Amino acid sequence: xxxxxxxxxxxxxxxxxxxxxxxxxxxxxxxxxxxxxxxxxxxxxxxxxxxxxxxxxxxxxxxxxxxxxxxxxxxxxxxxxxxxxxxxxxxxxxxxxxxxxxxxxxxxxxxxxxxxxxxxxxxxxxxxxxxxxxxxxxxxxxxxxxxxxxxxxxxxxxxxxxxxxxxxxxxxxxxxxxxxxxxxxxx
Numbered sequence: 260x261x262x263x264x265x266x267x268x269x270x271x272x273x274x275x276x277x278x279x280x281x282x283x284x285x286x287x288x289x290x291x292x293x294x295x296x297x298x299x300x301x302x303x304x305x306x307x308x309x310x311x312x313x314x315x316x317x318x319x320x321x322x323x324x325x326x327x328x329x330x331x332x333x334x335x336x337x338x339x340x341x342x343x344x345x346x347x348x349x350x351x352x353x354x355x356x357x358x359x360x361x362x363x364x365x366x367x368x369x370x371x372x373x374x375x376x377x378x379x380x381x382x383x384x385x386x387x388x389x390x391x392x393x394x395x396x397x398x399x400x401x402x403x404x405x406x407x408x409x410x411x412x413x414x415x416x417x418x419x420x421x422x423x424x425x426x427x428x429x430x431x432x433x434x435x436x437x438x439x440x441x442x443x444x445x446x
Contacts (some may be wrong), residue, residue: 368428
């Protein structure tokens with residue numbers, strides 16, 4: 260268990276891309292390399308059971324950006340392939356079969372069931388004390404934040420402890436890529 264650092268003072272009421280916040284940090288790519296967004300499916304091309312994280316980035320253009328792409332994305336141990344999309348951006352596919360247990364908990368919205376090691380990896384990705392970091396931590400260690408959420412939601416503490424989780428499961432429509440590819444690039 261982690262040590263609670265901050266009180267949750269307000270709720271995030273908008274949907275946030277769960278794969279970006281809970282799965283992308285597991286790639287251990289430097290924090291400075293953030294995708295525009297991430298997905299877990301792509302219409303008929305990539306299904307949820309394929310266990311692939313799809314990361315959408317703007318096209319890398321400068322020499323420094325191309326070097327970043329080569330070092331951190333194309334040579335990543337979980338990299339599968341990448342494709343250019345019709346809007347000019349590029350998607351990178353990462354094989355998450357290594358994280359099968361985490362993937363399955365993720366699909367069910369059972370973030371508190373992630374192993375301590377992966378929870379720590381996710382928390383390290385966010386700035387300590389930041390609003391996002393604190394929210395993510397509350398989703399991974401909900402038992403430390405039940406009281407805060409009970410007050411904010413004006414519900415009995417027992418309701419939250421019975422439910423267990425403080426964040427909803429991923430919305431599969433929102434986590435689905437809807438672009439058409441232009442070209443398929445070789446590995």
